[in-house]
Amino acid sequence: MPDHVAPARTIPDALPVLRERGQHEVFCGLTGIMWLHRKIQDAFFLVIGSRTCAHLLQSAAGVMIFAEPRFATAILEEGDLAGLADAHDEIDRVVTRLLARRPEIRTLFLVGSCPSEVIKLDLSRAAERLSKSHGPAVRFVSYSGSGLETTFTQGEDACLASLLRGVSPAPSTAPTSLLVVGTLADPVEDGFRRTFDALGIPVHFFPPRRAWDLPEVGPGTAYLLAQPYLAETGSALDRLGARRLPAPFPFGAEGTRGWLAAAAQAFGVSAARFEEVVGPAERRAQAALAKIREGLAGKRVFLFPDSQLEIPLARFLHRELGMELLEVGTPYLQREHLAAELAMLPSSVVLSEGQDVERQLDRCRAARPDLVVCGLGLANPLEVEGITTKWSIELVFTPVHGFEHAADLANLFSRPLLRRARLKV
Amino acid sequence: MQLAVWTYEGPPHVGAMRVATGMKGVHFLLHAPQGDTYADLLFTMIERRRERPPVTYTTFAARDLGSDTAELFKTAAREAYERFRPELLLVGASCTAELIQDDPGGIASALGLPIPVVSLELSAYQRKENWGAAHTFYKIVRACCPATAQPRTERSRPRCNLLGPTALGFRHRDDVAEVTRLLDRLGVDVAVVAPLGASPRDLARLGDADFNVVMYPEIADSVARWLGKTFAQPMLAAPLGVNGTRTFCREVAALTGGDATAVIDESTCRLPWYSRSIDSTYLTRKQVFVFGDASHAIAAARIATEELGFEVIGLGTYSREFAREVREAAASYGVEALITDDHLAVEEHIAALHPELVLGTQMERHIAKRLGLPCAVISAPVHVQDYPARYSPQMGFEGANVLFDTWVHPLMMGLEEHLLAMFRDDFEFADDRGPSHLGASAPVAAPTPVAAAPVAAPAPAAAASDEPRWTEEAERELKKIPFFVRGKARRNTERFAREFGRTPITLETLYDAKAHFQA
Ligand code: SF4
Numbered sequence A: 001m002p003d004h005v006a007p008a009r010t011i012p013d014a015l016p017v018l019r020e021r022g023q024h025e026v027f028c029g030l031t032g033i034m035w036l037h038r039k040i041q042d043a044f045f046l047v048i049g050s051r052t053c054a055h056l057l058q059s060a061a062g063v064m065i066f067a068e069p070r071f072a073t074a075i076l077e078e079g080d081l082a083g084l085a086d087a088h089d090e091i092d093r094v095v096t097r098l099l100a101r102r103p104e105i106r107t108l109f110l111v112g113s114c115p116s117e118v119i120k121l122d123l124s125r126a127a128e129r130l131s132k133s134h135g136p137a138v139r140f141v142s143y144s145g146s147g148l149e150t151t152f153t154q155g156e157d158a159c160l161a162s163l164l165r166g167v168s169p170a171p172s173t174a175p176t177s178l179l180v181v182g183t184l185a186d187p188v189e190d191g192f193r194r195t196f197d198a199l200g201i202p203v204h205f206f207p208p209r210r211a212w213d214l215p216e217v218g219p220g221t222a223y224l225l226a227q228p229y230l231a232e233t234g235s236a237l238d239r240l241g242a243r244r245l246p247a248p249f250p251f252g253a254e255g256t257r258g259w260l261a262a263a264a265q266a267f268g269v270s271a272a273r274f275e276e277v278v279g280p281a282e283r284r285a286q287a288a289l290a291k292i293r294e295g296l297a298g299k300r301v302f303l304f305p306d307s308q309l310e311i312p313l314a315r316f317l318h319r320e321l322g323m324e325l326l327e328v329g330t331p332y333l334q335r336e337h338l339a340a341e342l343a344m345l346p347s348s349v350v351l352s353e354g355q356d357v358e359r360q361l362d363r364c365r366a367a368r369p370d371l372v373v374c375g376l377g378l379a380n381p382l383e384v385e386g387i388t389t390k391w392s393i394e395l396v397f398t399p400v401h402g403f404e405h406a407a408d409l410a411n412l413f414s415r416p417l418l419r420r421a422r423l424k425v
Numbered sequence B: 001m002q003l004a005v006w007t008y009e010g011p012p013h014v015g016a017m018r019v020a021t022g023m024k025g026v027h028f029l030l031h032a033p034q035g036d037t038y039a040d041l042l043f044t045m046i047e048r049r050r051e052r053p054p055v056t057y058t059t060f061a062a063r064d065l066g067s068d069t070a071e072l073f074k075t076a077a078r079e080a081y082e083r084f085r086p087e088l089l090l091v092g093a094s095c096t097a098e099l100i101q102d103d104p105g106g107i108a109s110a111l112g113l114p115i116p117v118v119s120l121e122l123s124a125y126q127r128k129e130n131w132g133a134a135h136t137f138y139k140i141v142r143a144c145c146p147a148t149a150q151p152r153t154e155r156s157r158p159r160c161n162l163l164g165p166t167a168l169g170f171r172h173r174d175d176v177a178e179v180t181r182l183l184d185r186l187g188v189d190v191a192v193v194a195p196l197g198a199s200p201r202d203l204a205r206l207g208d209a210d211f212n213v214v215m216y217p218e219i220a221d222s223v224a225r226w227l228g229k230t231f232a233q234p235m236l237a238a239p240l241g242v243n244g245t246r247t248f249c250r251e252v253a254a255l256t257g258g259d260a261t262a263v264i265d266e267s268t269c270r271l272p273w274y275s276r277s278i279d280s281t282y283l284t285r286k287q288v289f290v291f292g293d294a295s296h297a298i299a300a301a302r303i304a305t306e307e308l309g310f311e312v313i314g315l316g317t318y319s320r321e322f323a324r325e326v327r328e329a330a331a332s333y334g335v336e337a338l339i340t341d342d343h344l345a346v347e348e349h350i351a352a353l354h355p356e357l358v359l360g361t362q363m364e365r366h367i368a369k370r371l372g373l374p375c376a377v378i379s380a381p382v383h384v385q386d387y388p389a390r391y392s393p394q395m396g397f398e399g400a401n402v403l404f405d406t407w408v409h410p411l412m413m414g415l416e417e418h419l420l421a422m423f424r425d426d427f428e429f430a431d432d433r434g435p436s437h438l439g440a441s442a443p444v445a446a447p448t449p450v451a452a453a454p455v456a457a458p459a460p461a462a463a464a465s466d467e468p469r470w471t472e473e474a475e476r477e478l479k480k481i482p483f484f485v486r487g488k489a490r491r492n493t494e495r496f497a498r499e500f501g502r503t504p505i506t507l508e509t510l511y512d513a514k515a516h517f518q519a
């Protein structure tokens, strides 16, 4: 079935990468809680951190709804730093209080931060201890969202990997099924589920909407990454014997086709059936994209590192919307998972990993891009300098995957340019 | 450990950033991991500042911890100096850096940079944002302003300094403009505004002024005290409310040998007349709950009582540093002060008091929304809405106008309230109606029960056993009372019933209770 095979790969190592150290203008992994606490509905995220961590969550959430978040911070105080034994007692006290007030919690994530890591507060030990005293009604899992180890979306990676810890592999006799990995907006997930149903592929999504509904994972599992930032989760799945289906990521019509095709191929779906299911949606997406392309083709784009979505997005912007790529930054380059994506980038692209934000801004200003994709700290100041920006966090907080959202994704990039052209003030 | 979902104040280094960002010629080198850069967005998104804050984060990561975070700090300091060429370098540690004890101050001084280096001790595990701002402002002033008495320059008009405004302040920008205008009318020039807009060189001139206006004591108190001691400069409190502004004018006149009568008489302040206008009668003894930083909360309580005729039924602050002042103020209204930075405690308090109006912060705005109560914002923490495009000071005579509008607007208007009481069976007066002029922001019919709030949930009403029972008829009558006073009516009636052993509650009990509490 050569028809729906993912695009051929060249040697991605050929692309040179600019590696930088300096100030990173990025969020830490705690930020992932913003969407994880909405996605996993029976879980609560308790950050063991400082006032800074609490303030970060509050500020990042400032753009979001205030109502009843399923997260909180246990703020370390002077006394907690004195002795670790006392700090563990304090955790127990805080957790007991929390569970008394939120009896519906089924999984409690103890989330480590920079301060908890520096004082070597062992949260996995705390999780074990708490499991004994409060289990089995509540399960305790720990992971680190600290800025010392995780950048923005890597917090989700650490969280998902922690859920797989302690899972034993399903027997190899278990029937083969597909696991889609990475948080997706609910409408996107529902859409993909319908597509896989139509293709006759048995599918599970991870993370599940209830943390207890962990799918069986073992040698019979083929998994498809829905997000490009899941290095650790991928390794955990590999260890359980699951098999990763190499594919581009489902951004844009082309990426979505390649992504679905990888699954179709692995599950022996006929080319005819594949076209029947995928064709109409794909054509609809292409038609919608064609209109948006007019406003973007030939425009030059510069992407600052943020969510690790940058490389797949750059591929989409370049190949489907005709944009010229100046620099594509990523906080961390996971070559293996991104192989199919890297193969589709033009050889002229400048890739950068890590960041020295001042130098990168110098390069950005010198390149005079038509559009800059960057974080909230940089966007308005660049606008003041006359540079049009798209703030990147919206890419993580909006349904952008799959055929039905390809045009929405493209619009996120065209709207700032359109707006600038419209305004006469 | 303190369990927190939302906090009133950020960490102390955010206070330091507010000072550095407000000033000119200052750069702040913060020893911190990458994620702490989120703080930039407070300034670029919430305040919509046009430039990035002048802050460099050293961005140390796990791999640096074993080896050399100090070296990283050195490099960052050199590079930041080379690139930004500040007149003064501030250095400090975020919460994480405080734990690794690299001594940023020592390292930075050892570099021999040709500019003053001011090192901050931010105590991230004890202190908070306002304290951090006050500490930073004090340290910078001490570094820039020689303590030797400066000869006052000869000039025709007296001069004063305005102390306390920073970046990311609640209406600081407009307050500075308003107070400057007011002083000008009083024949006084402004020498230095600081930290907002001041350079280190400007701070050197702080002694060359006749007095200081302490606009925001949370930030400027320690500096003003030092200036007072060193240069014998008296300090004046901020002009908040009509009376506060009149007092301010008289005090300025007394200090400068001028006359404030004309300025007071000719003021364009509409609050006194609007408040006396019969239309405002319905404001009489409206029960308000006030919460905010200490200075705004104290002033709001005074203005609410004296200038709008409200009744203060609760007063509190999250500024523990000024707990004493708030307690004193609360005592004068016969209420006990609520001193806490736990918003869940504030929520419980408001729910129990059921005021007719909440004057608070963005946090109380959300709480009030959940409880279906009208609310106006009087203090930080700030939100993008607290940076309106229009001129909107809190201080001076124009500030008093703004306060009148902002506080009265969320309330039911007089006749509207009467109509609701007269025709409460009108289907359009259903419970989900807020003041009709508030459109979409009207309080929701069934405010999400407090129990739905995070860790919030005050233990569910398990204690319901000793609650008096209501007869069906009385319950029906209660439903006819407009929703915004119904909670209070219910509680009062139940209290009455318990006190006088009148259970179950009948129609009679309801009206007896009403009479009892009206007396
Ligand atoms: S970078 Fe570290 S200290 Fe800062 S908010 Fe993130 S986890 Fe907390």
Ligand code: SF4
Residues within 6 Å of the ligand: B412, B413, B416, B435, B436, B437
């Ligand atoms: S909407 Fe009209 S009637 Fe109602 S309060 Fe406003 S002005 Fe009065």
